[in-house]
Amino acid sequence: MTLFINLIRNLLGLIIVILDVITRGSKLKRTKEAQAQVEQELKNLSLYQFFACPFCIKTRRAMYKLNLPIAKRNASQGHYREELLREGGKVQTPCLRIEEGGKVTWLYESSEIIQYLKQRFS
Numbered sequence: 001m002t003l004f005i006n007l008i009r010n011l012l013g014l015i016i017v018i019l020d021v022i023t024r025g026s027k028l029k030r031t032k033e034a035q036a037q038v039e040q041e042l043k044n045l046s047l048y049q050f051f052a053c054p055f056c057i058k059t060r061r062a063m064y065k066l067n068l069p070i071a072k073r074n075a076s077q078g079h080y081r082e083e084l085l086r087e088g089g090k091v092q093t094p095c096l097r098i099e100e101g102g103k104v105t106w107l108y109e110s111s112e113i114i115q116y117l118k119q120r121f122s
């Protein structure tokens with residue numbers, strides 16, 4: 001039964017991923033220099049996520065539209081899942097890992113992540 005529910009969930013996730021790719025439109029354009037500056041800052045950010053999670057898709061869509069190629073970490077199993085639990089405090093995705101001045105912040109909640117990215121980069 002759990003297997004069946006997981007299958008349906010992943011199938012729905014895949015459909016949302018495809019719809020997202022088809023409908024997401026264009027990304028924010030910056031000058032070459034401005035984009036390079038932004039990408040330099042993005043080196044301190046990473047998104048812990050599941051491929052088919054609707055909240056992650058929503059966050060990745062916002063990242064795409066803001067033209068923010070942030071590193072993605074698959075937290076569905078293995079090292080990154082353990083790291084998220086150990087350092088972030090819980091396995092919930094999406095979660096944005098922010099490193100600033102030697103301090104690491106784990107930002108949960110898709111709406112808060114999107115708001116943070118918009119405030120900082122749009």
Ligand SMILES: N[C@@H](CCC(=O)N[C@@H](CS)C(=O)NCC(=O)O)C(=O)O
Pocket residue numbers: 050053054055056091092093094108109110111
């Ligand atoms: N309110 C949260 C909901 C996030 C959420 O429910 N994420 C699910 C995946 S879609 C999760 O991490 N569940 C824990 C798990 O599957 O272990 C948000 O908007 O980010």
